[in-house]
Amino acid sequence: MYGPSKDATWPRVDSMPAGSYVNLKAFIGVIVIFLSCCLSVGLFPLIITVVAIMDLVRASRWSGCRAVVYLTGFLCVNLLGLLGAFCTGLLLPFVSHERWVRMGYGLQHWWARRMSDMLMWVYGMRLSVEGLEGLENTPFILLCKHTSMADTVLPLWVFSVHRGTFLRYVLKEELLADPLFNIVGRRFPNIFVKRGSGDAQAQSDRVGVLSRDLNPGDGVVIYPEGTRFTTAKRDRVKAKLQDSASENLRNHAAKVVNVLPLRSAGAVALLENGGDTPVLICGHVGFEGARTLRHLWGGDLIGSQIKVKIWKHESHTIPTDPEAREKWLYDQWEILDQWVSEVRAPKTTKEEI
Secondary structure: OOOOOOOOOOOOOOOOOOOOHHHHHHHHHHHHHHHHHHHHHOOHHHHHHHHHHHHHHHHHOHHHHHHOOOOOOOHHHHHHHHHHHHEEEEOHHHOOOOHHHHHHHHHHHHHHHHHHHHHHHHHOOEEEEEOOOOOOOOOOEEEEOOOHHHHHHHHHHHHHHHHHHHHEEEEEEHHHHHHHHHHHHOOOOOOOOOOOOOOHHHHHHHHHHHHHOOOEEEEEEEOOOOOOOOOOHHHHHHHHHHOOOOHHHHHHHHHHOOOOOHHHHHHHHHHOOOOOOEEEEEEEOOHHHHHOOHHHHHHOOOOOOEEEEEEEOOOHOOOOOOHHHHHHHHHHHHHHHHHHHHHHOOOOOOOOO
């Protein structure tokens, strides 16, 4: 098991105003999770019986029952995570910042293992990962494809649960309305980006801080598509980028099929500040069946073979010229797109608009 040494330190890089609306939403979220968990557990025998009858009628491979079991477990794990956050929060005045961060990462790793194991067990999924050789305890910058709710746990499962890596994330500010992101996620050196702020450079500068002074056993994760992929979103983005002033971006948008065109600003900021840190590109196939709750109910994930491939690029192979570096990023994303085309399972799901 790899991971940061006992002498590792982590910066305080982001904060939100104490009176921010997201804190109120997170507080309401705690109440909702508590009440939902109590109701789902208390009514579980009744709910599972009714849903089992429905599954028998529609011959659905017990997809409804699987969804009920998973969502009940999801609520329970989140509630336990919030309880763990509260208990460790009581220790804040008595421990160092580094100890505080480690306790938070321990809680995060526990949550990720429970969520991943539960999802794969309930839906009978299998996971294979290619490209982890030679990473050892090397810090890295990870650019990850984003398809569904489920793949947000993938970096934690692959790197944190099984390798002990402490991950730093670039996330959208809206996620702070989720209690776990707000209460636990803000303990770590994560950046919550305010999309549509009108000051893209300021947001990029904030993101770039994450890749500075990475400890061995640290990684930075960014989803450079900016949102989850659907064909409808892809077509809208591609149509919008037809008028882009960047020829490289126009060409890139015209080529990709299975991913959204890459938004380069955040990735470039991480590369500029990462020094000799290698870059990993992460593609995956199989999570398409977990785009929405409707897909979970429909059983699109049952028996899925999740295939993950990681491409590692040493820093000295990445161009330093800004335009060439941007073109290089587009090229790598197109390689990922082509790989998805080659291995994509024949089973497809209805796209969300």
